[in-house]
Amino acid sequence: MNNSVKFALLVVVSLVVCSNPIAQLKGIQSEQLLPKDAVTVFSINNISLLQKIAMDDLVNYEFMSEVHQELFDGSTSGKTLKDAGLDFNQRLNLFYGKTFTHELTGFTFGVSDQKALFEVFDDFQELQSTIPGLKIYGTFFNHLLIKNNNAILIRIEPTMDYIDEVTDSIWYARGNETPFEFFDSAPQDDQILNEQTFEDDTNTNFYPEASENPSIKNYYELRDSVQAVLQQEELTRVIDELFVDNINLHNTDARFAAQLTHNAEGVFYLDNARNLDKSQGLWYFQTFLPNLYKDLQELYAGNVILGDLFLRDNQIDFEVEALYGPSLGSIYAQMNDARFDSNVLKYIPASSPAYFTYNINLEQAYEQAYQILLPLLSDEKNAQIAMNVLTLELLNEFIDKEALFDTYKGSMFGAFNGVKKIKTKKVVFSYDEETFAYQEQETEADADMPIFTLGFSTARADIPEMVLKHLARLSSRVQHFENYWRINNAILDAAPLYILNTGKLLIFTNDEELARLHSSGYGNLALTKKQSKLARKSGSMYGSVDITKTLDRFPTEVLTPRNAEIVNSLKRKSGHLELTSSETTEAHTTFKLSYRFESDESTGKHLLDLVNSLYLIYTLNP
Amino acid sequence: MKYLLLSILLGLVFSCVEISDDLTLNNDGSGTLRYKINLSASKIKVNSILALDSIDGNPVPSKSQISSKINEFVRILDAQAGISNVLVEENYTDYIFKFSCDFTSVKNLQEGIKLSLAQISNNKWSQPSESSWLSWDGNTLVRTIPSYVTQQIKNYKIDNEDLLKEGIYTSIARFQRPVLRFENKLGTLSKNQMAVMVRTNTFDLKANQHLLDNTIVLAPR
Numbered sequence: 001m002n003n004s005v006k007f008a009l010l011v012v013v014s015l016v017v018c019s020n021p022i023a024q025l026k027g028i029q030s031e032q033l034l035p036k037d038a039v040t041v042f043s044i045n046n047i048s049l050l051q052k053i054a055m056d057d058l059v060n061y062e063f064m065s066e067v068h069q070e071l072f073d074g075s076t077s078g079k080t081l082k083d084a085g086l087d088f089n090q091r092l093n094l095f096y097g098k099t100f101t102h103e104l105t106g107f108t109f110g111v112s113d114q115k116a117l118f119e120v121f122d123d124f125q126e127l128q129s130t131i132p133g134l135k136i137y138g139t140f141f142n143h144l145l146i147k148n149n150n151a152i153l154i155r156i157e158p159t160m161d162y163i164d165e166v167t168d169s170i171w172y173a174r175g176n177e178t179p180f181e182f183f184d185s186a187p188q189d190d191q192i193l194n195e196q197t198f199e200d201d202t203n204t205n206f207y208p209e210a211s212e213n214p215s216i217k218n219y220y221e222l223r224d225s226v227q228a229v230l231q232q233e234e235l236t237r238v239i240d241e242l243f244v245d246n247i248n249l250h251n252t253d254a255r256f257a258a259q260l261t262h263n264a265e266g267v268f269y270l271d272n273a274r275n276l277d278k279s280q281g282l283w284y285f286q287t288f289l290p291n292l293y294k295d296l297q298e299l300y301a302g303n304v305i306l307g308d309l310f311l312r313d314n315q316i317d318f319e320v321e322a323l324y325g326p327s328l329g330s331i332y333a334q335m336n337d338a339r340f341d342s343n344v345l346k347y348i349p350a351s352s353p354a355y356f357t358y359n360i361n362l363e364q365a366y367e368q369a370y371q372i373l374l375p376l377l378s379d380e381k382n383a384q385i386a387m388n389v390l391t392l393e394l395l396n397e398f399i400d401k402e403a404l405f406d407t408y409k410g411s412m413f414g415a416f417n418g419v420k421k422i423k424t425k426k427v428v429f430s431y432d433e434e435t436f437a438y439q440e441q442e443t444e445a446d447a448d449m450p451i452f453t454l455g456f457s458t459a460r461a462d463i464p465e466m467v468l469k470h471l472a473r474l475s476s477r478v479q480h481f482e483n484y485w486r487i488n489n490a491i492l493d494a495a496p497l498y499i500l501n502t503g504k505l506l507i508f509t510n511d512e513e514l515a516r517l518h519s520s521g522y523g524n525l526a527l528t529k530k531q532s533k534l535a536r537k538s539g540s541m542y543g544s545v546d547i548t549k550t551l552d553r554f555p556t557e558v559l560t561p562r563n564a565e566i567v568n569s570l571k572r573k574s575g576h577l578e579l580t581s582s583e584t585t586e587a588h589t590t591f592k593l594s595y596r597f598e599s600d601e602s603t604g605k606h607l608l609d610l611v612n613s614l615y616l617i618y619t620l621n622p
Numbered sequence: 623m624k625y626l627l628l629s630i631l632l633g634l635v636f637s638c639v640e641i642s643d644d645l646t647l648n649n650d651g652s653g654t655l656r657y658k659i660n661l662s663a664s665k666i667k668v669n670s671i672l673a674l675d676s677i678d679g680n681p682v683p684s685k686s687q688i689s690s691k692i693n694e695f696v697r698i699l700d701a702q703a704g705i706s707n708v709l710v711e712e713n714y715t716d717y718i719f720k721f722s723c724d725f726t727s728v729k730n731l732q733e734g735i736k737l738s739l740a741q742i743s744n745n746k747w748s749q750p751s752e753s754s755w756l757s758w759d760g761n762t763l764v765r766t767i768p769s770y771v772t773q774q775i776k777n778y779k780i781d782n783e784d785l786l787k788e789g790i791y792t793s794i795a796r797f798q799r800p801v802l803r804f805e806n807k808l809g810t811l812s813k814n815q816m817a818v819m820v821r822t823n824t825f826d827l828k829a830n831q832h833l834l835d836n837t838i839v840l841a842p843r
Binding site for chain 1: 642644656660662663665669670673715716718792794796812813814816817
């Protein structure tokens, strides 16, 4: 089972095991042990689930064995979460953070019984602490810091680049030659690809041998030592910051602190600005285009994603607020300042199990982005950027933007309309009776095909029409019918694609029925007034998925056996998913994702059953 | 993982595959093997799989990778002792693959295929159990389905039994003189009495990988 699945399991379980939000607001609590460098936090503040799900029931779920293994390093057989001495009256805060040189992961929690805690965390050895009241415990990878019954379990890893940089610096300063000469004699690529041979060959001498003098470290021994020292230094820094200087995320980011006051079961925090700032992937910008990088930082300043997770009766709501700084906010605000084109709703049937609408004003967004981004790029003294700026400015002058943005107006929709049989061809082998001589015959065959429709509003229907006319002259696969175009074998080399150009909308679909019979819309069969209103009133986007219906209509034959099994499992236990968004201002956009289900069971049990069935499928089909 | 290139595709769409192995055996023990795989009934599924980067952690090969592997196999097999005229037709529109080769003896054929598969698959297929799936003494042919094929069938996970029943495996043996008798009860004799055909669906073959095994005795010369 991979780490992301394990992390997801931990999150779900954490969601279920904490309780009593009132107690969490008193005194020093676990959230005040979150390092200020945490950029992503999922903080659990479970109100009711623990009261509805007995801990005895929870620990009996099959997936809990994985959680116990992960939490307790697999060393404490028979122990479960309820034996771990955790204080379920406190939040559990899972975090990930990074600096320019290190990555930090872990979680903070309350401790109710330290004796019980160390019966399950029995690999941890007590280490020396110079800070009054703070106890430090460690394993090879993790450290557990406990003060006043609040604890943080933290893993600190220096980045590979940083380790290499420091190691190289020491290695060469000591007068050593390059340690990588042995690669010259390494096997060639084709030999390396033969894994079997490589693994079995004990004489393969890829790595430098230990020095003849045991007191002198070779490069990799030095590298390991550097890693350990950097890890320890950073741990010391984090400990001092948290327990001496009293600096933590809670008291350095008011937005996070305010989010924690929400009466929600879970709180999500992602500081996108710091995420970008510390991103290792942007080293090129940081190194070669420092001014542009600084401008990008300013553009993203204040970009934080905050979320609340509510577990309600038969409903799970995830409410997310994206906060923007003025520059980025102005682009998003212009982009979402669009009039919804109700025409798109006529082409979504009420029976559609899954559909979305998306509404943006591309022209305004382009103009705003042009105004903000072009000056940033123009200031950069770099030949490549300068050429790109020149190209952009020339295109801006020469291209008929009105025609471009009238062709794609910005209101878009997509719908999944179930599965239909489509006609395809197949070849069958046949043999005559006399000699069993072999022949091939082409016959018609039926195949299940998921039916999708995608369309967008346009004020320049003449432009796509012109393109299609020319394509039809070039290929016999493109055919024109009264109300639509058909491109044969366009989908997976087997099924036709239909294009409806209604004058106001350009629609792509593999639904022959829509093209032939509903080219003016579904009429009475289209979305109901109530459904349409929800889509119209939502901000820039709206999505609706009836999971049960969608999965019922999805052809499992096109899936791998394992994925088909997952889909079949979900069919028995799933509900309705709805995504809505607010109007976007320069300061923020709010999104809400709601999952509703019909059942007598509690929301927590529903969620855990769902997780457990997925876990079983994954583990039974490794 | 390269040895998985073909087996991934075949394994995923095994439910609608049509396989034909067609052995022509001359009186002197030489002959021709023709092997055909027809995935045309699953071409939508094959195309959708080929559009993916990976499935369940296994990389999905591109058409050029598949073709390259097939041609590598052909090149290696053509160089084996007693094997000649190795030909492959690849049809990536309907996904029909046809392979044929001539051989001087069934021993050379088996040895050649075994060595070639071992070379392109890093010895993963060169297991002792695969040593013999054909034997011929001049009058009697004993044949089974090679284990590298039956293993694929055995490993296939059933998600839809009805679909698996649509897959077909046909095994034909042709001779230069009439067939006296054969053991497999699923077998049929051609009207000219010079060929025996055994057919079954992939569902039954998965349940019993020896369903197509046959012992065929020819009339004396």
